[in-house]
Amino acid sequence: MTGDTAQAVTRTRAPRGADDGTAAPVLRIRDAALSYGARRLWSGLSLDLEPGEFLTVLGANGTGKTTLLRAVLGLQPLSEGTVSVDGRPARRGSPALGYVPQQRPLEARTPLRAGDIVRQGLDGHRLGPWLPSRSLRRRVEQALDEVGALEYADMPVGLLSGGEQQRVRIAQALVSDPVLLLCDELLLSLDLNSQRTITWLIDQRRRERGTAVMFVTHDINPVLPYTDRVLYLAGGRFRIGTPDDVLTSATLSELYDAPVEVIRSGGRILVAGVPEGEDASHAGRPTTSEEE
Numbered sequence: 001m002t003g004d005t006a007q008a009v010t011r012t013r014a015p016r017g018a019d020d021g022t023a024a025p026v027l028r029i030r031d032a033a034l035s036y037g038a039r040r041l042w043s044g045l046s047l048d049l050e051p052g053e054f055l056t057v058l059g060a061n062g063t064g065k066t067t068l069l070r071a072v073l074g075l076q077p078l079s080e081g082t083v084s085v086d087g088r089p090a091r092r093g094s095p096a097l098g099y100v101p102q103q104r105p106l107e108a109r110t111p112l113r114a115g116d117i118v119r120q121g122l123d124g125h126r127l128g129p130w131l132p133s134r135s136l137r138r139r140v141e142q143a144l145d146e147v148g149a150l151e152y153a154d155m156p157v158g159l160l161s162g163g164e165q166q167r168v169r170i171a172q173a174l175v176s177d178p179v180l181l182l183c184d185e186l187l188l189s190l191d192l193n194s195q196r197t198i199t200w201l202i203d204q205r206r207r208e209r210g211t212a213v214m215f216v217t218h219d220i221n222p223v224l225p226y227t228d229r230v231l232y233l234a235g236g237r238f239r240i241g242t243p244d245d246v247l248t249s250a251t252l253s254e255l256y257d258a259p260v261e262v263i264r265s266g267g268r269i270l271v272a273g274v275p276e277g278e279d280a281s282h283a284g285r286p287t288t289s290e291e292e
């Protein structure tokens with residue numbers, strides 16, 4: 001269950017950067033551990049992600065999901081082990097990575113247009129490629145168009161709705177044509193329709209372009225139909241496998257070392273009995289009538 005057998009659905013693009021002509025995974029993590037002082041977040045983590053694969057990262061608050069993304073981004077050194085992206089050691093500012101960080105909606109008075117936000121995905125870091133402004137404009141428009149947000153290009157981003165802003169941020173993350181898209185709580189505070197649109201857009205991208213996805217969330221249900229594998233973090237330990245392998249009463253009870261019940265109902269997954277101090281919402285929570 002903690003092995004790294006890939007379940008990728010499509011591989012429309014060969015990964016870049018393999019020196020010997022063999023296909024490298026887009027992400028390779030080997031024997032990784034991360035500690036802050038005496039506190040160990042996780043250890044012994046090994047994982048390969050193939051092009052087009054959708055990995056959902058679950059776990060309670062503070063289990064180290066964002067820290068894992070930061071390690072992949074080259075922003076957080078590992079305590080042990082290695083991370084490589086597209087065949088090269090993880091490094092800050094890599095155009096092989098697109099990142100949508102956890103973020104609240106932008107203020108109405110934010111002095112940027114949607115197109116400016118997307119453009120930052122191309123020229124926002126010094127190591128990015130230099131492009132004449134006409135090519136930049138074309139790439140920005142294409143990225144906005146792909147997420148159905150071209151009409152917002154010249155609008156002040158703070159005036160867009162939460163769902164529209166998320167589309168713009170996905171366009172920013174995808175404009176450099178990354179091999180791996182990292183999303184941190186992308187669906188927070190979005191209604192069900194917006195959640196469906198955003199997850200569908202990401203799924204389209206990986207199917208058409210082979211972009212692998214690492215999706216951190218507290219609720220598996222909106223991404224359950226797209227998830228190839230789950231990485232589930234709890235109390236310094238983890239499990240990796242298909243949703244059917246990991247999201248079972250037996251596996252989660254073993255992971256938490258306490259009786260946990262996984263209930264599947266109407267295509268949704270609910271978890272009951274997560275021990276005190278852990279967040280029960282991370283693998284599904286009862287949906288209220290207002291949300292439906």
Ligand SMILES: Nc1ncnc2c1ncn2[C@@H]1O[C@H](COP(=O)(O)OP(=O)(O)OP(=O)(O)O)[C@@H](O)[C@H]1O
Nearest residue numbers: 036037041059060061062063064065066067068102
């Ligand atoms: N630079 C740092 N120094 C020390 N501790 C840190 C640092 N960054 C994060 N932490 C701690 O590491 C733990 C994991 O943080 P992280 O943000 O990765 O968790 P998470 O699983 O993403 O949580 P959430 O679901 O709440 O977003 C937290 O307890 C946090 O306080």
